[in-house]
Amino acid sequence: MTISRNLSRLLLSLFTGLVAAAMILPILLTVTNSLMTEREMSFNYGLLGVVTDASAQAKFVNLKLIPDWVTLSQYAKLLDSTPRFLQMFWNSIKLVVPIVVGQTAVATLAAYAFARLRFKGRNVLFMVYLITMVLPFQVTLVPNYLMIERLGLMNTSGAVILPGVFGVFGIFMIRQFMANLPYVYTEAARMDGAGHGRIFWEIILPLTKPGLAALVILLFVDYWNMVEQPLIFLKEEFDYPLSLYLAYIQESERGVIFAASVLYMTPMVLLFLYAESDLVEGIEHSGIKG
Amino acid sequence: MEALLSSGKRNARKRIVVVIASLFIGILLVWTLFSNMMIGLTLPRVVTETPAPGSLDFNFQGTSSLQPVLEVELFNPSGEKPTEILAREGDVVQKGQLLVRYDRTAKEQQLELEQNALKKMKLGSKQLQDDFKLAARGDDAAAIEAARNAMESLKLDLSAQEKRIQMLQTELTDRTELRAPFTGRVTAILAIENIPSNGADIRLLNTERGMQFDIQIPAGMAAEWTEGDAIKVRILGKDSRLVEGRITKMEADSRKESNMPEGSDATKNPASEERQTTKEMVQVQVSMHDKSLRAGNRVQVELTQSAGGDTFVLSRKAVHQDRNGFYVFTAQSRPGPLGNQFYASKNYVTVIGEDDQRTAIAQELWNEDAEIIVESSEPLMDGQRIRF
Numbered sequence: 001m002t003i004s005r006n007l008s009r010l011l012l013s014l015f016t017g018l019v020a021a022a023m024i025l026p027i028l029l030t031v032t033n034s035l036m037t038e039r040e041m042s043f044n045y046g047l048l049g050v051v052t053d054a055s056a057q058a059k060f061v062n063l064k065l066i067p068d069w070v071t072l073s074q075y076a077k078l079l080d081s082t083p084r085f086l087q088m089f090w091n092s093i094k095l096v097v098p099i100v101v102g103q104t105a106v107a108t109l110a111a112y113a114f115a116r117l118r119f120k121g122r123n124v125l126f127m128v129y130l131i132t133m134v135l136p137f138q139v140t141l142v143p144n145y146l147m148i149e150r151l152g153l154m155n156t157s158g159a160v161i162l163p164g165v166f167g168v169f170g171i172f173m174i175r176q177f178m179a180n181l182p183y184v185y186t187e188a189a190r191m192d193g194a195g196h197g198r199i200f201w202e203i204i205l206p207l208t209k210p211g212l213a214a215l216v217i218l219l220f221v222d223y224w225n226m227v228e229q230p231l232i233f234l235k236e237e238f239d240y241p242l243s244l245y246l247a248y249i250q251e252s253e254r255g256v257i258f259a260a261s262v263l264y265m266t267p268m269v270l271l272f273l274y275a276e277s278d279l280v281e282g283i284e285h286s287g288i289k290g
Numbered sequence: 291m292e293a294l295l296s297s298g299k300r301n302a303r304k305r306i307v308v309v310i311a312s313l314f315i316g317i318l319l320v321w322t323l324f325s326n327m328m329i330g331l332t333l334p335r336v337v338t339e340t341p342a343p344g345s346l347d348f349n350f351q352g353t354s355s356l357q358p359v360l361e362v363e364l365f366n367p368s369g370e371k372p373t374e375i376l377a378r379e380g381d382v383v384q385k386g387q388l389l390v391r392y393d394r395t396a397k398e399q400q401l402e403l404e405q406n407a408l409k410k411m412k413l414g415s416k417q418l419q420d421d422f423k424l425a426a427r428g429d430d431a432a433a434i435e436a437a438r439n440a441m442e443s444l445k446l447d448l449s450a451q452e453k454r455i456q457m458l459q460t461e462l463t464d465r466t467e468l469r470a471p472f473t474g475r476v477t478a479i480l481a482i483e484n485i486p487s488n489g490a491d492i493r494l495l496n497t498e499r500g501m502q503f504d505i506q507i508p509a510g511m512a513a514e515w516t517e518g519d520a521i522k523v524r525i526l527g528k529d530s531r532l533v534e535g536r537i538t539k540m541e542a543d544s545r546k547e548s549n550m551p552e553g554s555d556a557t558k559n560p561a562s563e564e565r566q567t568t569k570e571m572v573q574v575q576v577s578m579h580d581k582s583l584r585a586g587n588r589v590q591v592e593l594t595q596s597a598g599g600d601t602f603v604l605s606r607k608a609v610h611q612d613r614n615g616f617y618v619f620t621a622q623s624r625p626g627p628l629g630n631q632f633y634a635s636k637n638y639v640t641v642i643g644e645d646d647q648r649t650a651i652a653q654e655l656w657n658e659d660a661e662i663i664v665e666s667s668e669p670l671m672d673g674q675r676i677r678f
Contacts, residue, residue, distance in 0.1 A: 079321045083329065086322045238625045266314055274307040277300055 034074055034258035036067040041254050074255035092241035096223045099164035100216055107170025112200050115178035133168040137228055159233035170215050177211030213275045214282025221268050333677040334668040338621050338661035341602035346643055346650035350593040352505045358585050359499035363490035368392050368465040371486040379479050383470040389492050390468040401458040408451045415444050472496050500579035503589055509570035511595050526588040539575035600653040601642050608664045609649045616641045619670050620660040636672035
């Protein structure tokens with residue numbers, strides 16, 4: 001019995017290890033390749049994507065993990081000679097930070113209302129919210145576009161930020177988190193004469209902190225990677241965020257691609273490392289799986 | 291206890307992450323500013339100016355010296371020494387007025403001699419008539435013929451002598467005096483009394499035809515002139531004043547005036563890229579009829595011409611020329627990755643006129659907001675990034 005349990009655990013570990021390796025390998029390759037020279041990359045990948053008879057070996061690329069010569073030249077090239085990257089990086093910051101802050105604030109207040117206030121039509125309204133959440137972006141694209149144009153926000157940061165601030169996902173997630181909080185704290189506070197404002201600010205908000213941390217991370221990742229919204233609502237390329245940067249890199253600049261990818265994912269990785277425990281806790285309590 | 295340790299580890303890791311994140315953001319922030327500055331330092335530096343609407347007044351000043359239109363030298367007609375000079379330098383004389391008298395003695399003596407010879411020949415004539423009458427009474431035909439011939443011959447001699455005397459009288463009247471052939475002013479007395487002269491005795495200026503001067507004028511300014519037009523001429527000197535002159539002749543000058551100093555080499559400094567232009571010049575002759583004018587007087591012609599009405603005036607240095615015409619570089623701003631970027635944009639313009647410092651260009655071709663590049667640290671190309 002013990003042997004079979006150990007065997008199944010071993011097999012499970014092997015399987016999860018393989019899955020983990022498959023998921024980590026691209027990230028690892030990206031990081032290590034960003035430290036290679038352009039020449040070494042050419043040797044490894046040949047004329048990747050170019051049809052030629054002379055290079056039959058180009059069909060199979062050499063996925064090399066350890067660079068022959070570690071260099072930061074790709075980063076220097078990226079930061080020095082491509083100011084567009086830096087500009088797009090700050091564009092992403094300018095778009096994502098207001099969305100995350102705004103949606104967190106709006107979601108917290110709305111979630112409190114859905115979770116803790118009793119009013120007529122509450123559940124119906126929440127259902128409507130849920131329905132809009134499951135609708136894909138493409139379905140709401142046209143009404144969104146028309147509304148943004150009417151508001152005169154087209155081709156401005158507001159065209160991306162405003163719909164983001166009033167996103168539904170945050171309300172749903174925090175509402176679920178707040179609904180799981182014990183009512184005894186709020187009842188006790190109410191008996192002591194606390195109003196909704198005080199209960200929200202001093203009882204509910206501190207208890208919702210893990211959920212907020214999880215929401216911040218999920219929102220940051222979601223909007224850091226957004227592609228459709230800036231493409232549709234922003235016409236000036238100078239306003240595009242970093243998520244659209246790879247489209248501007250030429251194939252001859254493979255090293256720059258890897259370096260840009262590493263810098264692109266760095267904020268998300270750092271945020272995850274900072275709030276990893278809160279993320280896990282927040283997702284656990286809200287009942288949402290990532 | 292374990293939970294406390296775990297919380298401590300978590301906080302320590304959070305601090306490290308915060309430090310790394312701060313470094314990451316800080317490096318990108320510094321690099322953003324640094325890379326923009328570094329790129330900027332490599333760009334050509336330019337100096338710009340805003341074109342000013344207005345017109346360009348072209349000024350021209352040229353000086354010259356007056357010369358007489360007609361001045362003649364009057365020569366001694368007889369070769370005799372002058373006995374009396376009646377004219378003085380500067381005198382205004384009328385046509386036919388006596389200027390110099392010459393010694394008549396020799397001619398008068400010769401005339402007297404010739405007149406005596408005539409009288410003598412007339413006396414011989416009576417004798418020949420008597421001889422003929424005597425021969426006619428006889429029958430000798432040969433003698434009669436000889437007497438007739440002698441008489442006819444004497445008649446011819448008499449006639450010739452009379453003509454000689456007449457010529458001498460004419461000479462005595464005409465060639466012992468020098469008279470003014472036209473109304474004018476005596477500009478020089480070269481004769482000296484009682485001293486024979488071989489050359490000219492009097493220099494006489496025709497005041498009816500006046501004075502004249504030649505001057506080179508830019509062809510653009512003389513374009514509207516035709517022969518016979520009047521222009522104002524300033525007489526330089528103590529009593530400077532304006533006198534009207536009249537254009538008598540205009541012809542294109544084969545020489546051209548260049549704005550490049552002699553010996554200069556434009557290729558030595560390509561950054562300056564100064565445009566070399568040549569001005570077409572016109573040779574203009576102006577005549578003047580003021581009686582107070584003297585040969586050699588300095589005169590000045592001042593011209594002012596306004597180039598067009600609706601023009602923009604800018605520095606001449608800003609206008610360049612290639613085989614397609616005149617052009618200027620303007621500084622245009624475009625939004626760039628790290629703020630506004632400036633580019634040099636080549637714009638062809640219509641040059642209305644120019645002087646040594648400024649150029650007037652047509653206004654309708656111009657965007658008023660544009661800054662025109664006057665100077666640059668390096669030669670510019672269309673679309674090239676620049677900095678101020």
